[in-house]
Amino acid sequence: MDNPTRRHDIDALRVLAFGLLILYHLGMLYVAHWDFHLKSTHAAHWLQYPMIFLNRWRMELLFLISGLAVHFLRKRTSLPRLAWKRTVRLLLPLLFGMAVVVPIQPYVEGLGTGLVQPGFGQFLLRYWTGGPWPAHAFSGWNYGVTWNHLWYLAYLWNYTLILLLIMPLLESAPVRRVRERLEGLRGAALLVLPSLPLWLIGQLADHYPMTHALMGDWFAHALYGTIFLYGYLLGTSSRLWDELTRLRHISLTTALASFTVYIGLDRFADTLIGHAPTPLDIAIGVPLIQFTQYLYMWTALMAVLGWGRAHLNRPFRWLPYTREAVFPWYILHQSIMLGLAWPVLHMGLGPIAEPTLILLGTVLGCAVGHEIIRRIGWLRMFFGLEPKERQPRPLHYASLAQEHS
Template identity: 55%
Template sequence: MNRRHDIDALRALAFCLLILYHLAMFYVFEWEWHIKSVHQAEWLQYPMLFVNRWRMDLIFLISGIAAAFLLKTDRVWRFVGQRTWRLFLPLVFGMAVIVPIQPYAQGVSNGLVEPGFVQFLLDYYGGKPWPKDAFDGWSHGMTWNHLWYLAYLWMYTLALALLAKPLASATGQRLLARFAGLRGTALLFLPALPLVFYTLTLQERFPDNGDFIHDWYRNAVYFTVFLYGYAIARNQGFWTEALRLRKQSLAWALGLFVPYLGLAMVLPDEVPFWQQAVIWTLRNLYIWTALLAILGWSHALLNRPFRWLPWANESVYPWYMLHQSLIVALGFWLANYRLGPITEPALILLGTVVGCWSISELVKRIGWLRPCFGLKPRSTPPRVANAQELSGSMP
């Protein structure tokens, strides 16, 4: 199997985008986040909406592609063990060590937690009950915040393991081939229909809450695109068609986003169901055509052995785990200095990049810390992974 440099590069770029997105969440007007700057901008809503609708779908799609190269039907339990070690251990470590600064900063900013990080940690680890809405996840005592992705992906991995043999059957293979064999207009629009259905039937009943158990709308969407990734991973015909359709899919994505954005911004929050259904349909058609365009253009432009890929492959997981805590901590600290709307975000971005780089480079050199950040043992030299190994390097 040829190396899939495009998937490696796309994964790294997707998580870079995630860092910029979370930095922007500190500044976008009227969008709730853990803490907010005094320098909020309404114009940020437009680029944020453009990215927001497909950013996590893309990451779960890539995760499904990666899983397809690692899962072997005769080694399912080995697959489960490897993915648990690579996902669940970093989740537990991250919740205990990396995330706590976020609820502390949010609680102090809300005036519901007393300043003093050491005392907060003692209360946090001790199971102290928190005031209502002190921070996101207050009712559970602890929170996973941005590391929710690891928890959800771990559960989807377990589900995929249970489906491994049915998917490997003749019927399962026909279903996977049927999806990956979509061409032309069918590929542009049919995969969006399940997403439309979930939105119409589940979104209002199960709003996002990040606890997995009650998150049936997001689970339906993300597990579906995860399976999409699994279905298309090894099908060269799909990638050839995505490459051929890259201009059309990009044109459709941009063309669908304009009316979606217009309706979402102009119409009031409370509208008749038929109007809401139109908005949701446009949104999901935009999501899938954007994903297809990203896959097609990535295959065209990124499928080459860039010199930065070996470093990025090993760095992306630690950077993902660290970035949001650094953004929140820096934003919380710099707010005291009343810096301007240019200096403040520039310093937060610089500090986040320097912090992610320095800590991750240290982690890479400490054997016992590597698995806590999802990295393989040091005996495995960093290099561009081939297609069969991609899943092993994925968060």
């Protein structure tokens, strides 16, 4: 039975966010001039715009929801138990995924670069022993093994453990008073002020570009860690959530407007000013572009949460099943997609049939994989699922008679 106090909108947004991740990774096969493990010959330049539209907040939404999840779990368990549960739930799938699920990705990427010889069994043995590999054979070749899309689990585990370590400070009286003031933010203050720290963090991007390698990835840690903390602090404050719901039209309008300004300045600045940028143009324009980028990021997140609270906070019939399916689908989807894409990209299909076949195959593969995983007790924990609940043994009439004799 569902918990009557459960936030169904957060569950639904988590499901939708991971579904969006699958579509985004499919788009990476087809967006022109963006690096990915494989690329189609049907790559299109126009795809950059919808991809940028999603790219500026999609992972931030996942980290925000993950911070919210820690807030909800903290109310139900002790810090040591919570740390252990999150370690098992995140690190077991990460290690299992790197060893069993992910290897197909560097294999087909290596085939694409021509630096890995055909033969998956031979590749797998070499992969499990850490290489070595020819330079640039695949993403992460220099580490011998790779976690590819599962980097999110490693980052999330680190942020969770750090948050739990500082939890006594966050729950202290002085910090609670600060949090109460933050929970009182209204209107424009809620839509603008939290974006300012993100804008300042953005200054690290040029010096520490994202690598997803964990060590030295300072811009990513500062950005995702801050968003994760925002999610925890947002928590269940009814005042904040009521305000997010009230502001949902304004936050959506602000997000769309700031995205338009951001893209206009970033892509068409030369055309807009009519000449090559001067040092003064750059000194003014670059901070403005960055500010609109992070304002867009934050207001888009606020719009998603506000609209979700208004329309998704109900016990949909599809939600319990999809809520369980999220983790297995996340772990499986990119390996299935790339494993399927390698032969499909060489079939000479058109720009509609090719991505449609890959998407349908990915969805079918994830659905079948999830159905297998959820039925095998020992396998569930390697895909982030809770152990199967043991059903009570049925009592036969003879047993009942003996009990009451």
